[in-house]
Amino acid sequence: MKQKSLLYTGKAKSVYHTDSKDKLVVEFRDDITAFDGGKKDVLKNKGSYNANVSAFFFAFLEENGVKTHFFSMLDPHRMVVRKLEMIPLEVIVRNIAAGSIVRNFPFTEGAKLDPPLIVIDFKDDARHDPMLNDDIIIALNLVTPAELKKIKKIALEVNRLLSSLLSSQGITLVDFKIEFGRQGKSIYLGDEISMDSMRLWDKKTGASLDKDVYRFEKGDVMAIYNEVAQRITGQKNSEKKAKDLFKVL
Numbered sequence: 001m002k003q004k005s006l007l008y009t010g011k012a013k014s015v016y017h018t019d020s021k022d023k024l025v026v027e028f029r030d031d032i033t034a035f036d037g038g039k040k041d042v043l044k045n046k047g048s049y050n051a052n053v054s055a056f057f058f059a060f061l062e063e064n065g066v067k068t069h070f071f072s073m074l075d076p077h078r079m080v081v082r083k084l085e086m087i088p089l090e091v092i093v094r095n096i097a098a099g100s101i102v103r104n105f106p107f108t109e110g111a112k113l114d115p116p117l118i119v120i121d122f123k124d125d126a127r128h129d130p131m132l133n134d135d136i137i138i139a140l141n142l143v144t145p146a147e148l149k150k151i152k153k154i155a156l157e158v159n160r161l162l163s164s165l166l167s168s169q170g171i172t173l174v175d176f177k178i179e180f181g182r183q184g185k186s187i188y189l190g191d192e193i194s195m196d197s198m199r200l201w202d203k204k205t206g207a208s209l210d211k212d213v214y215r216f217e218k219g220d221v222m223a224i225y226n227e228v229a230q231r232i233t234g235q236k237n238s239e240k241k242a243k244d245l246f247k248v249l
């Protein structure tokens with residue numbers, strides 16, 4: 001399988017065509033951004049930490065019956081994925097109040113949200129990803145009512161699976177954002193699931209183990225990404241673990 005021309009470039013990933021019409025290559029770059037791109041840096045190895053953690057989660061979710069776009073890793077920062085028509089929704093599941101939900105509503109930081117809250121934002125940088133409701137989603141024709149129901153069900157299942165996996169590694173899954181895409185009538189989990197798109201707290205110390213370290217300058221971001229990637233994938237060198245996910249294509 002050969003990587004071909006660039007299809008799309010985002011804030012931290014680039015997507016390439018391949019010689020197979022149903023497959024794309026996602027390159028996880030070392031760029032890190034926050035606050036709508038207002039804060040930006042390039043941090044060595046950041047792309048491979050996120051790629052490997054994403055690959056690990058996608059493989060774990062597939063084993064547990066969740067359909068994802070993931071096929072395999074090409075190298076530590078490039079992933080082969082199913083080509084999807086992406087749905088411009090950011091589906092956020094929250095187990096504990098933190099971040100924008102605390103800024104925008106009278107929730108107390110750290111309060112448990114039981115049952116978990118699903119919040120859906122419109123993926124539109126120019127509009128600063130505004131929060132949607134079901135009626136707006138349907139009126140905009142972004143998904144059908146049946147697809148919306150399905151997406152929410154999958155989001156809660158991903159939350160159940162990842163919360164339990166991370167808990168066994170001493171990590172609380174506070175919240176996360178996922179994105180979906182279609183191939184024909186089927187819905188797949190797309191994009192990434194990494195320290196950039198989750199809020200993770202150490203169960204013992206409460207310390208942030210995610211992009212909040214970068215957003216709010218809470219410590220050495222790359223040391224923490226390295227540590228958390230090792231904890232999640234169970235490997236000293238998380239790049240090694242990715243080799244288990246490599247397949248000859």
Ligand code: 5GP
Pocket residue numbers: 090092098099100101129175176177196197198199211
């Ligand atoms: P919040 O709405 O509190 O800023 O974010 C909630 C969760 O979703 C956090 O784990 C955050 O990292 C993730 N999230 C929300 N919006 C985005 C986004 O545009 N990009 C990424 N990568 N993650 C997001």
